[in-house]
Amino acid sequence: MKKRKIVYGVLTCVSILFILYALVKNYLIDPGAVGFLSHKTGLKRELNLPVWLNVMYVHVAFACMAMASGLVNFSNRFFEKSRRFHRINGYVYIVSVLLVVLTSGYMAPYATGGKISSMGFNVLNMTWLFISITALIQIKKKRMIRHRNWMIRSYAFCFTNMSIHLITSLFHQGFGFVYITSYTLGIYGSIALLLVIPEIIIRTNRKEKVSG
Numbered sequence: 001m002k003k004r005k006i007v008y009g010v011l012t013c014v015s016i017l018f019i020l021y022a023l024v025k026n027y028l029i030d031p032g033a034v035g036f037l038s039h040k041t042g043l044k045r046e047l048n049l050p051v052w053l054n055v056m057y058v059h060v061a062f063a064c065m066a067m068a069s070g071l072v073n074f075s076n077r078f079f080e081k082s083r084r085f086h087r088i089n090g091y092v093y094i095v096s097v098l099l100v101v102l103t104s105g106y107m108a109p110y111a112t113g114g115k116i117s118s119m120g121f122n123v124l125n126m127t128w129l130f131i132s133i134t135a136l137i138q139i140k141k142k143r144m145i146r147h148r149n150w151m152i153r154s155y156a157f158c159f160t161n162m163s164i165h166l167i168t169s170l171f172h173q174g175f176g177f178v179y180i181t182s183y184t185l186g187i188y189g190s191i192a193l194l195l196v197i198p199e200i201i202i203r204t205n206r207k208e209k210v211s212g
């Protein structure tokens, strides 16, 4: 029980810090995404900048919303206080995921790194959508534990942007790879990481339940 609280506390700190970082960076420090866009050279399609930026603003807003609503719904305290709130907040999460996926679908063809990166983002989109809808179907069938496990899998994808940028920095700044290659590795590395980490968490939960 105590361990669960510590894990939830760490998750809360990381999520809140990342939401604040994403909001400040994308709406205040670099609203034109100048730094990020400077890496987009030799795009096959012409990018309509005002449209891309507006889509990106919507994308970031709902990505933060998904991160916050998902976090709140993992809290036992909120769940015990009101199931109705959990349900409404759950729909806020699902709608946010849909909007992140939709906006991501618009941005994917212009992804840094070209076609391979675009394909990676499309895989991410379909995987996240499938996992999130499965979590919803499970609770409609009143399967609580399965719902919880699928939500752990779904919530991991809220860390996509953080994971892509961490892996990109590791390869670019750490190992000296060119930025674009590092970014593509970031996308595929994130898909692998965000699928594996929840499985480890789910298995650890299961073992703890059996042993204690």
Ligand code: HEM
Residues within 6 Å of the ligand: 022, 026, 033, 036, 056, 059, 060, 063, 064, 067, 100, 101, 104, 105, 107, 108, 110, 111, 112, 113, 121, 124, 125, 128, 157, 158, 159, 160, 161, 162
């Ligand atoms: C909390 C989660 C997320 C946040 C805060 C977020 C934020 C951002 C931001 C700020 C950008 C602009 C470029 C950058 O600075 O990285 C971006 C681009 C993008 N995001 Fe997300 N995002 C999140 C999750 C996702 C997810 C789950 C997907 C896919 C399922 C996705 C797909 C994309 C795509 C396709 C782009 C364009 C990439 C490019 O042009 O190279 N994002 N995101």
